[in-house]
Amino acid sequence: MPKLLRPLLLVLAGAALFQIGMGLGDALAKAFGIGVPALPAGVTAEKLMLWMMLSVLLLAAALAPLAAGLRASWAFRAAALALFVYAATFVNNALEARIFMTSGVAADAGVAFTLVVYLPASALLAIPLAFLGRSEDGDRLGARAALLVARGARSLGVRLAGAWAAFPAIYLVCGLAVQPFIERWYREGLLEMKQPGWSEILPTLAARSLVFLVACGPVIALSTGGRRRFWAGLGPALFVAVGGFHMLQAYWLPAALRGPHLLELLVSMLAYAAVLALLFGPSPTAASTEGSAPAA
Numbered sequence: 001m002p003k004l005l006r007p008l009l010l011v012l013a014g015a016a017l018f019q020i021g022m023g024l025g026d027a028l029a030k031a032f033g034i035g036v037p038a039l040p041a042g043v044t045a046e047k048l049m050l051w052m053m054l055s056v057l058l059l060a061a062a063l064a065p066l067a068a069g070l071r072a073s074w075a076f077r078a079a080a081l082a083l084f085v086y087a088a089t090f091v092n093n094a095l096e097a098r099i100f101m102t103s104g105v106a107a108d109a110g111v112a113f114t115l116v117v118y119l120p121a122s123a124l125l126a127i128p129l130a131f132l133g134r135s136e137d138g139d140r141l142g143a144r145a146a147l148l149v150a151r152g153a154r155s156l157g158v159r160l161a162g163a164w165a166a167f168p169a170i171y172l173v174c175g176l177a178v179q180p181f182i183e184r185w186y187r188e189g190l191l192e193m194k195q196p197g198w199s200e201i202l203p204t205l206a207a208r209s210l211v212f213l214v215a216c217g218p219v220i221a222l223s224t225g226g227r228r229r230f231w232a233g234l235g236p237a238l239f240v241a242v243g244g245f246h247m248l249q250a251y252w253l254p255a256a257l258r259g260p261h262l263l264e265l266l267v268s269m270l271a272y273a274a275v276l277a278l279l280f281g282p283s284p285t286a287a288s289t290e291g292s293a294p295a296a
Contacts, residue, residue, distance in 0.1 A: 007064055013128040014060040019053070021121030029116045037104030037113055040192055043252050051249045056125075058248060059089065062240035063129055066233035070133035070222045078123075078130035080218035086122035087215035088241040090114055095208050099200045103192040133222075159279040160213070166275040167212055168205040174268040178260040185257055212238075212272070220280045227281035235273035239266050 026036075039045065063081065070077045094114045097106045104110045186195035196204075216234065223230045243265030247258050 007068075007132060010128040010131055011057070011060040011064055014063075014125045015053070015056045017124035017127060018056045018060070018121045021124035022117055024120040024124075025117035028120070029113055032112075032116065034109060034113050034116060037107070037110035040103050040252060047251065048249065051251050055245045055248045059085070059240050059245045060125060060129065062237050062244070063125075064132055066219065066223075066237040067129040067132040069225050069229060069233050070130070070219070071136040071224045072133070072222045073135055074130050074133075076218075076222060077133045078126045080222050081126035081129055082123045084215045084219050084237070085125055085241065086119060087211050088238060089245055090118040090122065092208055092211050092215075092242060093246055095204055095211065099196040099204050100186065100194065101192055102189070102194050163213060163276060163279055164206075164209050167209040167272055168202070170268045170271045170275075171205055174264045174271075178264045181260040182257055191253060191257075216276055220276065224282050227277040230281040231270075231273050231277035234276065235270040238269040238273055242269055 029036075039048065063085070066084075067077070067081055070080060072080075094105075094111045097103075098111065100106075105114065183195070185191055186193050189195075216238075219234065220230075223233070243262055247253075247262055247265075250258065
């Protein structure tokens, strides 16, 4: 099989399973009595679904390099990827929408719909992508976990605190840089958006930073290949999960709004991934044993 054919087929399979998972999640939401949020004005369900399909393909493709660097049993790899997708893409987006939007997705019912519908979708997307990684025996996995905390509990606590503080700091710097280009949409309440105060922004950033740590923690623990490779896989995956996936679907938003936002998210997610790689990333020595791990 050509070298790129297998990853391509797994990406396509993941995207297809994601759509099936959305159907299952929609049925689950109906069973719980959770209705579909109202679409923004002028948006059609048919066109939104088309852009959703393209967004899912983009998400699956962006996850592939990250998935390829995971070393553990298939079940652990799939669970780590599912958690990453669900937390970084959907829980994070629900938290942000609560303070920046006035449309149906920001209401309590809209948030509940998002969290229910995309849970099975995230799990099914991870199933084929997990095959891109490799199996690793328990002894080697345990040794790597021990290496991660080898500097002691206090050092680990300091690194966790630093990672928790890093996201809000990076977000604010990048957000303020693009604010002059996008502020009027929020200030004037255009396109069902709103401009929150600091009393809403800061607690939300603190919560989102915790969500990112939960999303990235298992991926960090299972990754090999050195910090640079880890950053190269995590950075683009975070960018697409947090920004590209949602912005590609939001076809009704003007390019003058989406463009600065995408640039902001690209820079911020690459910077945040660099912080995580420096604080927790696998050491280069982990790469030396990579080739001896059997393929799943």
